[in-house]
Amino acid sequence: MKSTPTLPGGTLRVVAFSLATCVLSACSLPEPWVKPYERERLADPLMKYQRDPLSAKDFEHAHDVREGARGGTGVQGGGCGCN
Amino acid sequence: MAATDVSPTERCRRALRRAQLRLLSLGGRGDGVRGTVALASAHLLGALSGLLATGDVNAADLPEDRVDVMLHSFNGGGVDAWGPAILIRKNILGKVSLLGTYYADIVSNASIDVVTTASPYHETRNEFGFGADYAVRDSVLTFLASRSTEPDYIANAFNFDVSTETFSGMTTVGLGYTYGSDDVGKKGEGFFDHATHYRYRLGVSQILTPTWLANANFEVVSDSGFLASPYRVALVFGAAVPERLPGTRTSRTLQFRLIGEVAPTLSVRGEYRYFWDTWDIHAQNFGVGAAYRMGEKWLLDGYARYYTQNGALYFTNNATSETQYVTRNRQLSPFSSWTAGAKVTYALTGVPGRYQVFLNGALEYWKTDYSEFTDLRTGNLYSYSAVLSQVFVTVIF
Amino acid sequence: MAVFALGVGATLAAITPSAGAPDFTLPSLDGPNLRLREQRGQVVMINFWATWCGPCRVEMPHLGRLYDKYRGSGFTVLAVNIDEDPHKAAQLARQLGMRFPVLLDTDKKVSRLYDLGTMPSTFLVDRDGRVRYVHRGYRDGYEDTYDRQIRELLRE
Numbered sequence: 183m184k185s186t187p188t189l190p191g192g193t194l195r196v197v198a199f200s201l202a203t204c205v206l207s208a209c210s211l212p213e214p215w216v217k218p219y220e221r222e223r224l225a226d227p228l229m230k231y232q233r234d235p236l237s238a239k240d241f242e243h244a245h246d247v248r249e250g251a252r253g254g255t256g257v258q259g260g261g262c263g264c265n
Numbered sequence: 266m267a268a269t270d271v272s273p274t275e276r277c278r279r280a281l282r283r284a285q286l287r288l289l290s291l292g293g294r295g296d297g298v299r300g301t302v303a304l305a306s307a308h309l310l311g312a313l314s315g316l317l318a319t320g321d322v323n324a325a326d327l328p329e330d331r332v333d334v335m336l337h338s339f340n341g342g343g344v345d346a347w348g349p350a351i352l353i354r355k356n357i358l359g360k361v362s363l364l365g366t367y368y369a370d371i372v373s374n375a376s377i378d379v380v381t382t383a384s385p386y387h388e389t390r391n392e393f394g395f396g397a398d399y400a401v402r403d404s405v406l407t408f409l410a411s412r413s414t415e416p417d418y419i420a421n422a423f424n425f426d427v428s429t430e431t432f433s434g435m436t437t438v439g440l441g442y443t444y445g446s447d448d449v450g451k452k453g454e455g456f457f458d459h460a461t462h463y464r465y466r467l468g469v470s471q472i473l474t475p476t477w478l479a480n481a482n483f484e485v486v487s488d489s490g491f492l493a494s495p496y497r498v499a500l501v502f503g504a505a506v507p508e509r510l511p512g513t514r515t516s517r518t519l520q521f522r523l524i525g526e527v528a529p530t531l532s533v534r535g536e537y538r539y540f541w542d543t544w545d546i547h548a549q550n551f552g553v554g555a556a557y558r559m560g561e562k563w564l565l566d567g568y569a570r571y572y573t574q575n576g577a578l579y580f581t582n583n584a585t586s587e588t589q590y591v592t593r594n595r596q597l598s599p600f601s602s603w604t605a606g607a608k609v610t611y612a613l614t615g616v617p618g619r620y621q622v623f624l625n626g627a628l629e630y631w632k633t634d635y636s637e638f639t640d641l642r643t644g645n646l647y648s649y650s651a652v653l654s655q656v657f658v659t660v661i662f
Numbered sequence: 663m664a665v666f667a668l669g670v671g672a673t674l675a676a677i678t679p680s681a682g683a684p685d686f687t688l689p690s691l692d693g694p695n696l697r698l699r700e701q702r703g704q705v706v707m708i709n710f711w712a713t714w715c716g717p718c719r720v721e722m723p724h725l726g727r728l729y730d731k732y733r734g735s736g737f738t739v740l741a742v743n744i745d746e747d748p749h750k751a752a753q754l755a756r757q758l759g760m761r762f763p764v765l766l767d768t769d770k771k772v773s774r775l776y777d778l779g780t781m782p783s784t785f786l787v788d789r790d791g792r793v794r795y796v797h798r799g800y801r802d803g804y805e806d807t808y809d810r811q812i813r814e815l816l817r818e
Contacts, residue, residue: 214433218781219744219773220475221434225714227564228532228556229478231524236333236352236366237608237627237655243368244339244653248633250574250597251540251548253464253484254518326716359802433779 327362327400330355332660341631341651343376348389350657364409366394377649378595381641382498382505390415396424404429407441417450417495422462439468451495460490477525486542488514499593501584508592510579516542530558540574546597548574564610566627573601582637595638595647602633621661629653683708683787686772688742688765691752696740696763699791705737705815706787707808710767710778712743713750717800718782722758724805728812729762735816736789742767744781784808788815 216224223229232238246252331354338347348369356362369392375385396409407426413419426441445462463486470480493510500506517540524534533555540548554568577597579590606629613622634648683706687697698706709725711718722741729739739762743751748766755764767773776785779798786795786808795811797804 214435216435216472216475217773217778218434219710219712219770219778221472221781222712222714222744222746223476223526223529224472224478226526226532228530228558229476229524229526231522231534231536233564233610234333234625234657234659236335236350237625237657239366239368240335240337240350240655241606241629241653245572248596249548249572249602250542250546250577251518251538251550251572252516253466253486254482254520254538254540329716 327356327360327398327405328354330362330662332662333657335655335657337653337655339651339653342633342649343380344372344374344651346370346372346374360400362398364394364396364398366392366411368392368394377640377647378497383496388415403431417452417456419448419450419456421446426466435472437468437470439466439470441466441468447490449491449495454495457495458491460488460492463487474525476527477523479521479523481522482518482520484518486514486516486518493592494594497592497594499584499591500582501587501591503583506591508594509590510592511544511590514542514544516540516546532556534568544597545578546574546576548572562612562614564612566606566608566610568606570604570606571601572604575599576637580637582639593638595635598635598638600633600635600638602631604632605630619662623659623661625655625657625659627655627657681793683785683791683793684775686775688767688772691748691755691764691766696765698740698787701738701740701787702791703736703789705732705789705812707737707739707812708742708776708785708787709739710742710744710773710776710781710783712781713745713754715781719754719758721782721800721804722760724808726759726761728805728808731809732812732816737812737816738762740765742772744768744770744773786811786815788818 227233242255331352333350333352335350336347337350339345348371350368351366353365354362370390371387372390373385373387379385390413392411392413394409394411396407399406399408405428407424407428409422409424409426411420411422411424413421422443422445424441424443426439428437428439430437441464443462443464443466445460445464447460447462448456449458449460450456464484466482466484468480468482470478473479489512492512492514493508495507497508498505499508518538519540520536520538522534522536524532526532534553536550536552538548538550540546550570550572552568552570554566557565557567559565576599577592579588579592580594580597580599581588581591582593582598584591606627608625608627611624613624616622629652631651631653632648633650635646638647639645640647683698685697685699687695690696698708707725707728709721711722713719725739725741729737741755741760741762742765743755744767745751746768748768751764751766776783782800784795784797784800784804785793786797788794794815797808
């Protein structure tokens, strides 16, 4: 009779992992709480982090060239939720 | 009876459900580790498919058509750089948005490095970019190629990004990849080496309330090749030697942003970014800002930013030992920097046709203080202030 | 052990085809209130739109064309606007030359009643007041589908 192999860390680890994923799926994701017809404010240009791509590109280039850090700026969602 | 067929996210959700059911039956039969792992994976897939199940068919919006014409300038620290920049974006065929950009930097450089170790120079850098955004149901695919040329440096980059709306458009997930290939040269010697860059990025944007939006971005940058400057010298026991830097560098950046509308005419925003790399640089920046709509025609922006970094492992102002790598590049030294900026946008009225014209002016004031890098002429720690300005016209149609 | 959540979270439309279109009364841009029930006998296209919604603006001229084409045969369009500021709606309606009734749903009561899942949302209601076709969003080519479906409903 073969002995069942165990994961390193023992049963506790396995139970914790199953519990976590149980919670993840048992709390089935809520209904989207901001309806498409409530997104008027989000479509406002005031709500854009970078309204002007060319202006943002110029500032980002200037910072990049003079600082050690780079990257990390990216996706901007929100918007009107249309379609 | 929706008049549309199945979206990629819906297909993905159904595939995940099928995989989940298969894993569940496997979990039911299997024993010990395999069974538990199968069941746990099934639960995870269930959660994932829930995230994708929107019941609606969403389609992402392409960016709007626009033309920006700009004049920019940078003055400070002995550097005077100015130039024109243009951006043109036009939607063709309804599904594709084309982008063209041109950026020029006419530089007169008499910065601290140049003045103390070389002689001032003038040089022009030109950068062209061409891209296309393609909408496929609930995703936007973005391709962008750019080429920047200076007399002694050519940088080519190819970018590919995918941005998808999920969860009824409340969450936008973006994945991106960049490949960069540079030719490194030196005046009088021509191009003698290469540098290659890879960037991988993941971003999530989440609508929190009808007036608050948050996003998080993670980016890995990996460089290899000739990463030093052929002109820059380091000091070892007071003597100038060409700088020596490793042939590889990998960095990671994590950024968080929050933006919200606190009044119908006022929005506030904040950001935090943390950076760390294999040259032992750790950097952070904090930013806050606000945008205000005044009347029907004016938009005002104000913001402040604080940046701080510690030095790279190889940075030393004046080396007192012989090391394999050594650099005196102040960009890699410990320093902190304050920025305060403002932008004004004015909407022109009485424009015929379906055009919206905006006049813009932006200004940034910088103050940078180095904590180890010194001005060789005086022996004191170096610091400088600079002003960055932009004036541009935007036409949206 | 096999207690798992389906995690479906699918949003089922409150408005399913063959259900009666929920009745509503809304003020129109021209002034007088308009009631959906009074349109019985006509084929009605209820289109929910907003000035801040790009695809809505692209779709509008197509709806205008369909309105002109079929209004003589007993077809009408009710364009329900959900902007917070009705002045913006009036401005855009003038700009786009909208000839059909524009109704104002500023407090979003009718939007909630119709459980809008996307913007724009289009509902085709037959002469007996039943919802026959539901369209979520707008993409190139939808106007041809609308044309076909309107003709079908008019023939009944």
